[in-house]
Amino acid sequence: MAAVVAVLTGADAAVNDPSHRQADWLTxxxxxxxxxxLLVRGRWPVAVSVVTGTACAGWALYGHIGExxxxxVMVALYTLAxxxxxxxxxxxxxxxxxxxxxxxxxxxxxVAQPQGAPLLEMxxxxxxxxxxxxxxxRGELLAEYAERVVRAEAEREREGRRKVRxxxxxxxxxxxxxxxxTVSAMTVQAGLALDALDKRPDVxxxxxxxxRASGKEAxxxxxxxxxxxxxxxxxxxxxxxxxxxxxxxxxxxxxxxxQVSLHVDTGGRDVPQMVELAAYRIVxxxxxNVIKHAExxxVAVSVVxxxxxxxxxxxxxxxxxxxxxxxxxxxxGYGLIGVRERATAAGGSAAAGPVPGGGWRVRxxxxxxxx
Numbered sequence: 016m017a018a019v020v021a022v023l024t025g026a027d028a029a030v031n032d033p034s035h036r037q038a039d040w041l042t043x044x045x046x047x048x049x050x051x052x053l054l055v056r057g058r059w060p061v062a063v064s065v066v067t068g069t070a071c072a073g074w075a076l077y078g079h080i081g082e083x084x085x086x087x088v089m090v091a092l093y094t095l096a097x098x099x100x101x102x103x104x105x106x107x108x109x110x111x112x113x114x115x116x117x118x119x120x121x122x123x124x125x126v127a128q129p130q131g132a133p134l135l136e137m138x139x140x141x142x143x144x145x146x147x148x149x150x151x152x153r154g155e156l157l158a159e160y161a162e163r164v165v166r167a168e169a170e171r172e173r174e175g176r177r178k179v180r181x182x183x184x185x186x187x188x189x190x191x192x193x194x195x196x197t198v199s200a201m202t203v204q205a206g207l208a209l210d211a212l213d214k215r216p217d218v219x220x221x222x223x224x225x226x227r228a229s230g231k232e233a234x235x236x237x238x239x240x241x242x243x244x245x246x247x248x249x250x251x252x253x254x255x256x257x258x259x260x261x262x263x264x265x266x267x268x269x270x271x272x273x274q275v276s277l278h279v280d281t282g283g284r285d286v287p288q289m290v291e292l293a294a295y296r297i298v299x300x301x302x303x304n305v306i307k308h309a310e311x312x313x314v315a316v317s318v319v320x321x322x323x324x325x326x327x328x329x330x331x332x333x334x335x336x337x338x339x340x341x342x343x344x345x346x347x348g349y350g351l352i353g354v355r356e357r358a359t360a361a362g363g364s365a366a367a368g369p370v371p372g373g374g375w376r377v378r379x380x381x382x383x384x385x386x
Contacts, residue, residue, distance in 0.1 A: 017053040020086050024049070027083040028074075042079055045070040049087035060095040064107065067091040068114065075122045089143040096147025097154075104148050111140035188296075188353045190237070197233035199306045200267055201226050229267060256295040258286065258318060264295070265316065268302050275302070275314045282320045286330060290381045293361040294318055294332045297354050301334030301377040304351075311338030311374070320383075329363065332379040335370060354379065 028046050049070040056063040067088040074084045092111060096104045119136035208222035256264075258279055265275045286294075298316055305311050314336040322328045351367055358365035358379045365379035 016090060017050055020053060020090055021046075021050045023083050024086050028079070041077060042074065045073050053087060053090060056091050056094045057098065060091065060098050061103075061107075064088065064091040064095050064111075068111065072114065072118045075118050078122075085139065088140070092140060093143035093147040096144045097151045099151075101148065104144050108141050108144045111144070112137040115140050184356070188356060197229050199303050201229050201233075203273075203306055204229070225267065256299075257288070257291045258294060261295060261298060261316070261318065264299060264302070268306065268314075273302075273306065273314060274312060275316060277316045279318045280320060281318075281330070282322060284320055284322075284328075284383070286320075287383060290330055290361050290383060293357040293363075293381055294330055294379070296357050297332050297365065297377065297379050298334055300351070300354050304375075304377070305334070305336045305338060311336035313337050326382070328383045330381040330383065332381065333376060335374055335376040337374045339373075351377075 025046060028042055049067045052063045052066040068091070071085045071088045088111075092107065095107055099107075116133045116137040119133045204222045204226045208219040208226070211218040211222070258281070261277060261279060265277045268275050298318070301316070302314065305314050314334060317331070317333045317335075319331050320328065321331050351365075354367070354377065355365045358381060361381045362384075363379060363381040365377070367375070367377045370376045
């Protein structure tokens with residue numbers, strides 16, 4: 016750019032109007048300073064604009080007239096606008112326009128032929144500034160678009176990772192609910208069948224039938240869950256467990272030799288499917304913990320709708336056993352983590368701990384209308 020400006024401006028400086036001052040050492044000194052300043056215009060655009068503007072004014076006041084003598088300052092002003100901001104461009108435009116107008120008036124008085132109308136002379140410095148402002152604005156707009164694309168891509172990646180994590184947690188929770196409950200019940204039932212095989216074959220036979228039924232149910236749910244992991248395959252899913260299936264769940268636990276009482280009362284209200292599924296899985300996990308850790312004989316399961324609560328109607332799920340309460344360390348595993356996660360996902364809360372007089376209670380509050 017400096018070389019192109021040097022060729023054009025140098026040719027104009029070398030050939031001047033015969034009625035005006037011809038090029039001499041001062042003309043070429045100002046020319047050399049202007050071209051040299053353009054070499055560092057990117058680093059110091061304001062200083063270069065001042066230097067080239069001063070040289071241009073010096074030519075005009077010295078009486079050297081030319082159409083391209085203001086080319087160095089125009090390049091400098093363009094660079095100033097491109098490398099700066101709008102506030103600096105406005106300040107530079109005001110100063111350059113005022114200086115050009117003053118130089119035009121002074122030069123017009125001192126020489127025989129005026130340089131031109133002061134108003135017109137005030138306008139030409141604004142042209143490179145306006146062009147630089149347009150170019151800079153377009154560059155900023157393109158950069159903003161590119162940044163938006165990058166941010167959108169990063170957000171999509173974060174959202175994808177979040178969904179993958181949530182799906183992994185959901186699948187892990189489903190596998191735990193199915194495997195832990197069913198296998199625990201099958202283990203107890205198989206032990207009961209083994210103990211009663213010689214003396215009471217009818218009891219052993221019933222226990223093995225229950226093992227087979229539990230195994231079929233576990234295989235069905237595992238197949239549905241594993242199908243989600245197969246790319247491009249949408250497994251057929253049965254209806255999600257509802258409250259009416261709690262009786263079958265409790266009956267399977269009773270087959271393992273545990274006495275379970277069940278009380279379900281929704282007051283005739285329709286319970287959201289998500290709340291019903293959460294209640295079913297919480298009861299399932301509570302019974303699994305009883306079978307695995309409690310050494311209990313009796314379990315009371317209660318699923319009751321609590322209306323008129325200050326924070327809204329909710330489904331209260333409780334499972335209380337008469338087993339050994341000193342099992343917190345054993346039960347504080349993935350099961351209770353899953354209970355809390357399911358309650359939280361439904362907009363509620365869950366807690367577990369010993370009860371006065373012995374035993375263990377799992378209690379969850381599931382609002383009918385999640386916040």
